[in-house]
Amino acid sequence: MIESYELKSVASYDAVGIKVTGLKPINFFYGANGCGKTTSSNYLAQPFNEKFTQCSVRWVADQALKTLVYNKEFREANFVGSNDIAGVFSLGQASAEEIALIQSKKEELDNFNQQQKQQKTTLDGKESELEKQTANFQNVCWAVYKQYQDDFNQVLKGSIGSKKAFMNKVITESNADRSLVELKEHASLLNKAETLLGERPSTFPRIPLVTSTNISGYEQNDIWEKVIVGKSNVDIAALITHLNSNDWVSMGQQFIEDETCPFCQKETIDNDFKAQLGAFFDETFVENSQRVSLFEQSYKKEVDRLLNHFEQIQQTEKSNPDSKLDIDGYDNFLSILQSKFKSNHLIMCSKVEKVSMQIDIDDTHIEIEELIALIATANITINSHNQLATNYDSEISTFTAEVWRFLVVQVKTEIAEYKKKSKGTSKAIAGISKLVKKRQLGIVALDAEIKELSKNMTSVQPAVDEINRMLKAYGFTNFSIVPSTVLPNHYSIERENGDLALATLSEGEVTFITFLYFIQLANGALTQESVTEDRVLVIDDPISSLDSNVLYIVSAIIKKLTREIKEGSSIKQLLLFTHNVYFHKEASYQGGRSNGCNKTHFWILRKANNITSIQPYNDKNPISSSYELLWREIKDRKPGSSITIQNTMRRILENYFKILGDFSDEDIVEKFESVEEQQICRSLLYWINDGSHCLPDDLFIQEVGDSTEQFVGVFKNVFNYSGHLAHYQMMMGEEVTIQTSNVITIENATEVA
Template identity: 25%
Template sequence: MDKIFQSEITQIKLDAATFKGTGECIEPTYINYFFGNNGTGKSTIAKSIQSGMGVTYAPGVSADDCQVLIYNQEYIDRNMQNFHNLPGVFTMAEENAEIQQQIDEASSKIDVAQKLITSAESEKVKLLDKKDRLDKNLYSEVWEKTNTLRTEDFPNTQTGVSNSKKKLAEKVMEYAPAEYDLNELKRMYSSAYAAVPKEYELFQAIPDSSVLDNIEGKDVLSIAIVNASETQLAEFWKNISSAEWVRTGHTAYHQKAGGKCPYCSQALPPNFEQKLTESFDDQYKKNRGRLEKFLSDYRDAANTLFIPIAKMPESVYPAIDLKPYKDKLDALKGIITANIQRINAKVTEPAKIVTLDDTAPLLAELQALIEGYNKLIEENNAVVDDAPKKKEECKDKFFAYLAFFVKDIMTAYRNSYADIEKQIKEQQAIITKQNAEINELTNSIRILNSQTKETESAMNNINLMLKDAGFQGFEVCPHWEEKISPDGSVQKIIPSPVRNYAVVRTNEITGEKEIAQNLSEGKKNFIAFLYFQQSVFGSTDAENLHRKKIVVIDDPVSSMDSGTLFIVSAQIRRMIHICRNNVDNRNPVVNGNFIKQIFILTHNAYFHREVTYLYANRWDFVSFYLVRKFNNKSSVTLYDQQNPDCPSERMNVNPVKNSYAALWESYKEVKSGIPLKSIIRRILEYYFLQLCGYEGDDLRKCILEDHRDDFMYDENGAETPDRYEMAKVLLSYIVADNSGVNDGINYTDDFLDVQLYRNTFKMIFKYMNQEQHFNMMMGIR
């Protein structure tokens, strides 16, 4: 379950020193306590925070927004190298309270503006993500919908974009939608992108579709051609209805009959030809001649028309479907044949009225087909003649057609895109406005800071705490500069503004203040902490006053006595109160919330207890960690557990009740013989020598003499000399550490059997009648 509150730093990935390659990751909240023995890796954690390596800040917060203030040994060395010459500490004086109030108000407004920026940036990120998803959906939809057109119909038109959904969609968006005839576009593509471009022969056009219907002399078909002669012979032909029969026979056979009748073979009268001619009138003969000429003209015109159009090009353009054309040719041939048969019938029976079928409609349809065919062929030939240009034209038309094909998708996309862009601009406007507000407020703070002056507040605070801690005769005062007067005397001049402070003691004889020399380690550390505290509550740089402060305190009570440790603990608790105000400002113990996050790292169980009891029950913004090292690899464990009173909630667990309890926790987990031996020695020493009051020799006698057989023999009476020797090792170790006496046994690395260590350790408690204490500390019921 995640913490409810997370402060400026939300994650620290550790990968330095003994954390190298461990993958350890911390997700801190506002107040963070780390406990661990010296050398386990606490300082590595502090330095990681200071350097920013592996550090992740909350959304809307960057390292530039924060000032990391770290108190550690390096800080002490840097500032106390010449401990009598501390850098200047600048804070706000009481008379500047009104200005400070204005600065606080401006800082509060900056916080509000930053929250608005964070919210707007978060919303902007969501909108950008939404826009990204919108883009990806568009790319997929366009890709899928145009798949057949792209891959089957026009595969070679997408050079450079054929393998990218994104590039394809962006290419389509460059074109205005245009609706083209898809078949025409395919034919153009076929010609422009053909492997071997080819030109084709045109079809023969029909100059005049009415040519057969308007042949001169057609009116003769509607005339009943009859013989009007009144000679005796003509009357005879009429009576027997044989006039046409006689004329036909005469025409066919009179040259071959030899003066005889071709039907009865009797000799014809000498004047037969004259009488036969007189038996047919002139009009009849004239109409007969017109009919025969029309038949001849019709046949000639039909041949002139049909033969060229029936002969198609040797190589036909593949896009042309010839079936309609052939069907119409067959139909035309049928009509012409039928018309000739009708004309022949009239020749046989001139008196018969005949009507011909019109060919013009069919020829017009044929001509339309031919024109369509020729248009396709001409388009192909034009493409072939200028292939590069036509390829580009074809490609442009293809993408314009795609734009038309997916216009509904594009319209929906553009509408959604415009809406998202509008919202992004609105959020950006908020960010821009609030950034301008922050810049203006920051400038105001800078001006207000310039109106303040360096004061003695920090110096007075340090001196007050030095006095409370019992540092008699020591104080901090502005450091002077020595100036030699013309008479050779030396004057001590304090510069204005004060640039440095000095740690001084008063000379008991002269009463003058002298630079303090040879301060103890504890005193130097205490003064360094007091100086650090002033930089937390004030600043050494006016520019940093409005930056969020992250405080890191690494083992602050090293070499301090109980008095100074108490004061340091109290001051750190004050810092914790200020940090707590960021998430819970009800009934604040101290005012302010400028410490945005705090990290406290220590190996001192007493100090740890002094600074952790305040908010140990606030799991939502307080975290406890235990830092350990095994086999030269460090680890960090978050100490919390399920709340037994409310299973749906979690609660903090302080890993350190006291230093003695910490030893037992380490005893339970250590797996290596040498560190286990050290832990056992420290437990035995603390419990039996300090708490129970045994002397080392008494404890040795009780175990090695009074209970010798219990260690030398097991429950079955078998010898177990290893246990006895192990007991000698552990007890001799205690005596050697405390009195410098041992029995000459070489025990440092002789025994590395971890289980033997543990069994012997337990037996010591058993035979000292302290088994119940062992079970309690081990959690055995």
């Protein structure tokens, strides 16, 4: 059965279109000519036609049934261009037992289909539940991706095409054994990403290390604190010591060449004085002095070597855009070291000039060690980078695994919750799907069995007999249907004299016989194995070009169809489209009621500004007769509506009792037993006649609502005492009760005043 269909971007249906939902087994569509009815029937007949690409149809439980469509195209396809019409197979010649067997199989098949429908509904619910769970988890995963996409987007490529693809990758990674993959912090991954992501990295040269140095040995030597002076047991020692001129004399001694004193330039230097100076500045003094001078020179050489090394590194790294060295820290320690080296050397030079001085040398090992440590740290980073660059492919693979493990950990709790919920839902889906597939095999087998039974019990002759019977019954006696003499299992239309009649039939005759043929096709099939196949009927304006008297014949056939559909038959659904309000009224009038039931749905198609719209009315028939509208006015009366109610009551009593029943006012009054009741009835007749021809004089003096309800009760008793209470109850929509006496037994009936 069709659950819903949608029409848009075709004919008078715009891009928004209409959606027809809530279809029932019986569906009546009313609309004026040109409002889109034929477009609907054409679509349902040919849903895959390219002009209907924007349209769609949805079947109950996704089980599409064969759709038979009666419209202008059907008439042209079957009754234009050839004298031979395809025969309709039916079960007309099968025995009662054979038909009963087929019917039993059909009921079994219907039961299977009903169970299948219920199971598929349950399956759809579970699948919808799983989709919701998955969608929620997808959003959680996608939020994590959005949080870290700028950091790791390059390694995530291939898994970020959609939320679903990313979620599936997260689940795959969560299921994989990643025990050998190190779980790293975000900052560590970012550092690694700087090297790996982007262009393939090249290796960096290491910063040269400082070779061994004895700077500390020079700086910490005790020679710098040693007082170097001459021997104290020499005669001139006391004078030199007293004058504190040890260094002055020692320096002057170097300039003594002959007897001339280098200080006063007089010939006062004799051999004895020279001997005393030589004894005062002995070998120990000379050795110590030379040692000071040697240390100063060695220190200067080592300092120059170190500074040259460190300064070369500084210059190189400052011009290196990929430098891994902490330049700021390096500059700071190198500046301190340069200052200390300079200060130490100046002091050492002073010691060389005045060896008797005691000097303090600043220790520079801390600055040297800091500079070496900065270089070592940079080299560690360079080594790590070079390792990544050398083993780029494997490192990228490792890094990718590390990133995924990091991301999976971010949604660890949500993954566990989703797996638990989805596992249960998926298990239910698998179980139900297995039952659905198993039952579907049973449905296919049973359907094949029914088709085989039908094939052995079908014939085209019963359809011929039925069409001819209906033609004669409805006064079409100048032609009939006969088996074709040209094609097997085909029909021809002949006159009484044997001439082929199809080409000479009037438009109305062609329309009527086409409709009869369609009805036979609806109850049979063009092939033997399809006779019992379930189907949906779509009928579009079957009374076009027919006389008014045939309208009632066609409506009677439609009413018979609707009864069979409600009771259960191979026809599971009917969609009837018409522009004729009288036909709509006749065809939809069922079982003494013009409104529908829970198996009926009414619709009206309208077109405004060349755009079609649709309005549903559920089971309330929007097409009503004037007589029904009168009753509806009484049924839906409101306080203060006595003026129109009087006229309405009068018209109902005149139509029902006077015109149709040939009752006079006195005949109506005499149905009341007591004189008091007859007087009340007369007052009703006076009241409705007076109120329907003029305005009451006391309109602005007193309220008439109370009297209205009183007279409605009398109005009801007119039907009650005349034996027509059932008609009143039917028209008022009340439950019809059996009337055994002149007493109203319906619950909540209005009491007569």
